[in-house]
Amino acid sequence: MAPSTSRTGDGMQFPQHLLFACALGAASAANAAELGVLSPVIINQEAQMQARPTGPGSAPVLARVSSGALFDAIQKEATSGFTASAIALDALASEVAGVKNSGITWLMLSQEDGGFPRWGFWLQEGEQRRYIDEPMVDLVVDADSVADGSFEEIFAHELGHVMLRRLLPLPEGYSRTPHHSYSMTDQPTALDEGFATHFQALARQHTKNAQLRAQDMGVGARTYVALWQSNLDRAYRIDGVRQNWFVHRQVTLPGDGGAADAIERRELSTLFDREHLKSAPQMLASEGVVATFFYRWLGAGEGTAAALRSRYLPLFNGLKAMRASALTPETPLLPALAAVLARTEPEAGRHFAQVLVESSYGALTSPALAAQSEAVAQIGRTGNSKTFVPALKAARRALAAEVAEVQAHPEKLAVQAGPALWVKHPTRTLAAWGEPVPLVVDLNTAELEHLSALPGIDAATAKKALASRQRDGNFTSLADFAARAGLNPAQLKTLKSMAADARAAGTYARS
Known part of the structure; x- marks a missing residue:
């Protein structure tokens, strides 16, 4: 059903459910940290799109918002909340x-569910339109989401995607697995989502919102709400990152739950075996692990804009320097970033x-x-x-030695990555957000359920x-996998055919 709208004198319509009056006008760039709020231009109950001036596809037509109750609430967050620091x-x-x-x-007030970064839009200014070749956050926002702090947290996540896209365009990955904080996908997806996710934990740490603080302390929660999948995911983006849960192996959910099959029960599992670790490729393909790395590296300290800018500047310089590398879906991205930082930002x-070494308990390198x-x-x-204390002392000595070795030779981080x-x-x-997608797996990150399905x-x-x-480390090739798994020549031929099909299917553009 189309949202209710109001008509302006020039025939354009704007959604009433956004609860503000829309005013058209030129953007002011006087403030380098300004939040520009945008609303879709709607004509005849349809959000307007227009072909991009360069490249394929079309872009939304949007108008600036400059007044109204929701606009005022958003701007208050943009000047006094953690949103200002983001x-x-x-x-x-x-x-x-x-x-x-x-x-x-730029923030686009979306009429659709979810939130994500987008690039490029047409700005309606009176009767004129001009193309803005810049990123924006596309997000559903209402008075409740601003009041309870969820806007502050989710906007920080999506803005993390925007920052990364400004600094380092990432290649697409091959995995079709729907991403959650506890998912294993591929290294490009894990870096993209993990970097964005760590900002949610940062927002929780520095929020001034009373409702979000209460939620973070576990008081005032509504019964059953926490059991819904998206709420589980959101909770693990905070608690799992803080407690470093994701480096541990997941335990497949029991078969009597609502999940359709063993693969889905594995990929949706929020159960972790604290006695066993993921392998290096699995950690690097886990957005929760990547989020933990960034949060542990950059999360300590004040949440003011000045403090955050100081802490994040070396990272941003390192990400920009990575542009000189020819990144591919197979590039071990976090090890590559570590190598660049060692060269350009030694401290x-x-x-x-x-x-990286301490949070992974050494699994990334040894x-x-x-x-x-x-x-x-x-x-x-x-x-x-x-028995524990002597073992602990020995492990700590070995871990400290590994840290020193990797600091001296950061290229070691890539050895176990693939x-x-x-x-x-x-x-x-498999079902990915309601749409069927092919089952595509990496033999070096796949679990029992994935391999058994082949x-x-x-x-x-x-x-x-x-x-x-x-026992013996990552598979080096399809032939190596076949030999160690005991496959016959016909089975290896089938495996090679599936690998060719994966290459032909190409990478997966997540939207």
């Missing part, structure tokens, strides 16, 4: 990127390397250290201090392959 960071990202623009952070690079850390976790669960070996199931699809691979073969991957 906008200042976006202004810094724009400065570092070195691209001339309006100096405005920040040393700290980042320390966070399978032996990961096994030692798992042994400590298993001893620790029993509460036997006589390669990615993507295969596409010939017929199997043609010619039964549960016993999948278990053999996973045991070999755990």
Whole structure:
């Protein structure tokens, strides 16, 4: 059903449900940290689109908003809440990127569900339209979301995407798995989503919103609401990041739940085995892990605009420097960033390397250290201090030595990162936000449920392959996987065909 609208004298319509009066006018770039609020231009109950002046596709036609109750509430957040600090960071990202623009952070008040970054729009100014070749946050906003702090938190997440796009356009990845804080997808998706997610934890840390603080403390929660999937995801973006849950292996949800099959039960699992760690490729393909890395690196300290700009400047410089690299879907992105920082921002690079190694318990660089850390976790669960304390001291010495080694040789972070070996199931699809997508898996991040679903691979073969991957390290090629899993020549041929199909299907543009 089309939203209710009101008609202006020139025939254009604007949604009444946005609860403000819309005023058209030229944007002012006087304030480098300005939040420009936009609303879709609607004619005959249709949001207007117009072809882009360059490149394929069309862009929305939008008008500036300059008054109304919702506009005033948003602008208050933009000047006094954590939103103000996030906008200042976006202004810094724009400065570092070195691209001339309006100096405005743009927010489009969407009529659709969800929130996401977009690039480019037509700005309606009276009877004229001009194309603005800049990013914006497309987000559903109402009075309630501003009042309860969810706007502050989700806007910070989506603005994180905008900052990253200003500084470093990322390649698309091959995974079709729907992304959540607890999902394993691919390294480009994990970096994109993980970087954005860490801003949610940062917003919670520095919010002045009483309702959001109460939610963060776990008081005043409504019964059952927390059980809904999107609310589980949102909670894990905070608690999971803070507690470093995501580096641990997930436990498949029991089969008597609502999930349709074993793969879905694996990918939607919010259960973590604290005695076992993900592998390096799995961590780098996990947005929750990536979010934890950024939050632990940059989250400590004041939340003022000046303090955040100071802490984030080395990262932004490093991201911009990565533009000189030819990034592909197979590039180990976090290790590449660590190497760039070590070269361009040595102090920040040393700290980042320390966070990566310590937060991963060494699993990013040393399978032996990961096994030692798992042994400590298993001893620790029993509460036997006589065996735990000596094991802990030994593990800490080994971890400290690994940190020093990686700080001296950051290229070591890439050794265990891959390669990615993507295969596409010939017929199997999964539901991604209501749409069927092909089952495409990486043999170096896949779990038992994924491997068992592939043609010619039964549960016993999948278990053999996973045991070999755990014991002997990542598969180096399809032939290596086949040899270690015990596949015959016909099965290897099928595997190669699925790999060719994955390449032919190409990368996945997430929108």
